[in-house]
Amino acid sequence: MRAPKPLAAGNWKMNGLKASSSEIADLAARLKAAPAGCDVLICPPFTLVASLADAAAGTSVAIGAQDCHAKASGAHTGDVSAPMLADSGASFVIVGHSERRADHGETDADVAAKAAAVQAAGLPVIICVGETEAERVAGREVEIVSGQLAGSIPADIDTDRLVIAYEPVWAIGTGRTPSAADVEAIHGAIREKLVARFGAAAGSMIRILYGGSVKPDNAKELMSVANVNGALVGGASLKAADFDAIIGAWR
Numbered sequence: 001m002r003a004p005k006p007l008a009a010g011n012w013k014m015n016g017l018k019a020s021s022s023e024i025a026d027l028a029a030r031l032k033a034a035p036a037g038c039d040v041l042i043c044p045p046f047t048l049v050a051s052l053a054d055a056a057a058g059t060s061v062a063i064g065a066q067d068c069h070a071k072a073s074g075a076h077t078g079d080v081s082a083p084m085l086a087d088s089g090a091s092f093v094i095v096g097h098s099e100r101r102a103d104h105g106e107t108d109a110d111v112a113a114k115a116a117a118v119q120a121a122g123l124p125v126i127i128c129v130g131e132t133e134a135e136r137v138a139g140r141e142v143e144i145v146s147g148q149l150a151g152s153i154p155a156d157i158d159t160d161r162l163v164i165a166y167e168p169v170w171a172i173g174t175g176r177t178p179s180a181a182d183v184e185a186i187h188g189a190i191r192e193k194l195v196a197r198f199g200a201a202a203g204s205m206i207r208i209l210y211g212g213s214v215k216p217d218n219a220k221e222l223m224s225v226a227n228v229n230g231a232l233v234g235g236a237s238l239k240a241a242d243f244d245a246i247i248g249a250w251r
C-alpha cells in the first residue's frame, strides 16, 4: 500500500517577531542545499503569517497558522478566520492544540467546527489530539484519543486535506517522550480508527504526526516508527538549524 509523504511541521506557538523571517530564509537555504524527503511547514503566530508567507514564496517552506475562528467573518473581536488566513498566504491551519483546549476551553465540537472552517476556506487542516499524564498513567490513552478523534473530525471532512497530530500533553515542552513501542501502539490505534471511519484506501493515506519534545537527537528514532508520518515540533522549530536537523530524519 502507498504511504503518505511525511510532513515536518513547526509550531512556533507565541514566539517570533519580524526579525524571525531570517529563520525562514536560513531554513529555505538549507533545504535548497540538501532537499528534504518530506513536506516542510512552519506555523508562526498570526502576526507573522503574511510576512513569512511572502518570505517563503518560491521556496520549499510552506507557512501555516495555529488556530482560527469557526466562522468566516463577523462580530468576534480579536479573532481571525480561516479565509483571512488563506488570504494572508497560509497553506495549512492547526486546530485543537492541547494548549488551546486547556487555555481556551476548546471542546471536541469546537475543534470540529474550526476544522470544517479551515477546509471550507480551501486549506488542509491539522487536528491535534493527545492524552494528559493522568490519563496515560490510568492506561486510558487509546480511549481518550479515540474520543477526541471521533469528536474533533467533522462529518464532512475531506481526508485528502486532513492531517492528525498525536501530541501527548505530558511530552510537550518537557523533554520527555513516549518509548518507540508506546508511540507505535498509539499511532497504530489512531490508524485503525481512521481506517474504520474512512476505509482502507483513504484512512491509510492520512498523515499521523507525532509531537512532543521532538529534537534533533530523537527525531530519527521517533520518525522511523510505523504509522508516524511526520512531526509537529514546538521549541526545536524556532531555530532553522535545529528544525533542519530534525528534517534530516528523512534525508
Ligand SMILES: O=C(CO)COP(=O)(O)O
Binding pocket: 011, 097, 167, 171, 172, 173, 174, 175, 211, 212, 213, 214, 232, 233, 234, 235, 236
Ligand atoms: O506542542 C508541540 C507542538 O505543537 C510540541 O512542543 P515541543 O516540541 O516544544 O515539546
